Amino acid sequence: GAGVSQSPSNKVTEKGKDVELRCDPISGHTALYWYRQSLGQGLEFLIYFQGNSAPDKSGLPSDRFSAERTGGSVSTLTIQRTQQEDSAVYLCASSLGGRTSGEQYFGPGTRLTVT
Amino acid sequence: DQQVKQNSPSLSVQEGRISILNCDYTNSMFDYFLWYKKYPAEGPTFLISISSIKDKNEDGRFTVFLNKSAKHLSLHIVPSQPGDSAVYFCAANAGGTSYGKLTFGQGTILTVHP
Numbered sequence: 492g493a494g495v496s497q498s499p500s501n502k503v504t505e506k507g508k509d510v511e512l513r514c515d516p517i518s519g520h521t522a523l524y525w526y527r528q529s530l531g532q533g534l535e536f537l538i539y540f541q542g543n544s545a546p547d548k549s550g551l552p553s554d555r556f557s558a559e560r561t562g563g564s565v566s567t568l569t570i571q572r573t574q575q576e577d578s579a580v581y582l583c584a585s586s587l588g589g590r591t592s593g594e595q596y597f598g599p600g601t602r603l604t605v606t
Numbered sequence: 607d608q609q610v611k612q613n614s615p616s617l618s619v620q621e622g623r624i625s626i627l628n629c630d631y632t633n634s635m636f637d638y639f640l641w642y643k644k645y646p647a648e649g650p651t652f653l654i655s656i657s658s659i660k661d662k663n664e665d666g667r668f669t670v671f672l673n674k675s676a677k678h679l680s681l682h683i684v685p686s687q688p689g690d691s692a693v694y695f696c697a698a699n700a701g702g703t704s705y706g707k708l709t710f711g712q713g714t715i716l717t718v719h720p
Contacts, residue, residue: 533711539707541706547707582650594655597642600649
């Protein structure tokens with residue numbers, strides 16, 4: 492079956508503009524995650540959705556970042572008033588949920604460049 | 607505060623030999639550990655995991671060792687193949703209120719020479 496897909500694959504935006512990044516998880520996966528990877532760094536957790544529970548937003552770096560998941564499937568990560576430090580690869584992952592299913596399946600990422 | 611550290615940015619190995627990638631962690635609440643492999647322009651792919659109730663888990667050429675007292679884990683690849691050349695990330699999960707959140711190391715670039 493299809494894996495996790497993300498769009499766009501690349502996004503260049505001017506500082507101060509808003510951007511929306513989209514994630515389509517694997518069908519049937521109840522858990523969805525957003526991470527970002529800045530240059531030379533590891534993956535940094537941003538937000539986690541599990542079923543109908545309130546999302547874990549503890550990794551969002553500022554109130555300019557928000558995410559929603561509609562219908563328990565597609566998710567959108569929104570960054571308002573982008574700054575140059577927001578430049579990174581934004582990765583989405585999904586999993587079946589459940590503790591031992593720590594195996595998260597990642598999409599190819601969206602490379603965001605803020606000029 | 608870097609809770610998961612991979613202190614070797616890169617590792618170069620000859621084909622057929624063993625590759626050993628290391629990872630240290632500081633958070634004693636971590637009880638589930640994973641290794642991911644990442645090729646350029648692709649998302650990370652899951653390799654192997656281990657629960658803290660074990661000290662070893664093996665899957666084909668890949669073995670992960672966990673030393674809880676030292677807060678150290680390692681990934682052994684035997685024999686190494688050129689196709690194993692990639693960035694390897696270790697990750698950890700604490701469960702509880704951190705359920706679902708993985709904390710990643712910075713990655714180690716493995717190069718396997720033919």
